[in-house]
Amino acid sequence: MARNWTRDDLILAMSLYCRLPFGKFHQRNSDVIQLAERIQRTPSSVAMKLSNLASLDPHHQERGVKGLSGASKSDRNIWQEFHSDWEGLAVESMRLESKFQLRPAEPSLEQSPQFTGETESTRITKVRLAQQFFRSTVLASYDFRCCVTKIDLKELLIASHIVPWSEDPAKRADPHNGLCLNALHDKAFDRxxxxxxxxxxxxxxxxxRESFTVEAMNRIFKPYENQQIQIPLRFRPDQKCLEKHRNKVFIA
Known part of the structure; x- marks a missing residue:
């Protein structure tokens, strides 16, 4: 009889769903195989779970992509947990990935004593884990390409926050609050x-626009003015976040 999926299993599956580019949920994918080995399941079982999670994504539902249409109640619950607390579940998923050796272990998580309250070091660790989750999820959603220029050199890509990190804790790890931009366009968006x-x-x-008199600025920015960005295959930018950026950050 098949073993039930535990909450930890589901968190790891949801984390992998967020980190893999859409279309790479198949059982031959090395990340799918690795997760299957760590949680003692078959690659086909993990691939099926990822497809079931995909069936819950409103963006895919709009596009007519329904996955296997076999999402369980527990699948729906873990989907809702992530969407209700992106930062908390991001940190939890990253800790589990370290525990199951799906990523290099965080030194501060290896031999840390049990604290009754949050210390500065644990707070910094949580911030770092949330940032890692946000970056990997946003970049994967845009298939590791700048949504403006299509630059695909990972070293030049930034997971940009639409609403700044410091302004809304609930949006810090939410991929709907992210854009994949190259470093220069990220700076322009941030400023x-x-x-x-x-x-x-x-x-x-x-x-x-006034800077277009400089040849380099004219070449780098002008061709993209009024053009639509590449829409991600998951986690479409939240319109409320964009409205805040237009009203509070943008310098008309």
């Missing part, structure tokens, strides 16, 4: 020189 409208098209500030 309010560019934003996105309701149709995900690039809007430039007057200051940025």
């Amino acid at each position: 309010g020189l560019i934003t996105l409208d309701e149709d995900y098209r690039l809007v430039y500030s007057r200051q940025l």
Whole structure:
């Protein structure tokens, strides 16, 4: 008889769903095989679970992608847990991945004493884990390409927060609050020189447009003005977050 999926198993599966580019949930994928080995399941079982999770994604439902349509109550519960507390589940999933040796262990998690309250070191560790989850999830959602220029050199890609990290704790690890941008466009977005409208098209500030007199700026930015970004295959940018960016960060 097949063993029931535990909560830890489901968290690891959901984390892998977030980190894998869409279309790579098959049983031959090395990450799927590794997770299957760690939780003592078959690669086909893990691949099926990822497809079931995909069936819960509203974006895929809109596109007519229904996965296997066999999502269980526990699948729905873990999906809701992540979406209700991205930062908390991001940290928990990263700790489990370290425990199951799915990623290098965090030194501070190896031999840490039991604290009754949160210390500065544990807080920093949680921030780092949430940031790692956010980056890997956002980049995978955009298939490791800048959503503006399509640059695909990973070393130049940034998981950009739409609503800044410091302003909304609930959005810190939420991939709906992320864009995959190259380093230069990330800086321009962060400084309010560019934003996105309701149709995900690039809007430039007057200051940025005035810089087009410089040849390099003209080549790098002008071709993309008013163009729609590459829409991610998962975790589409949240319109409320974009509205906050337009109203509070963007310099018209």
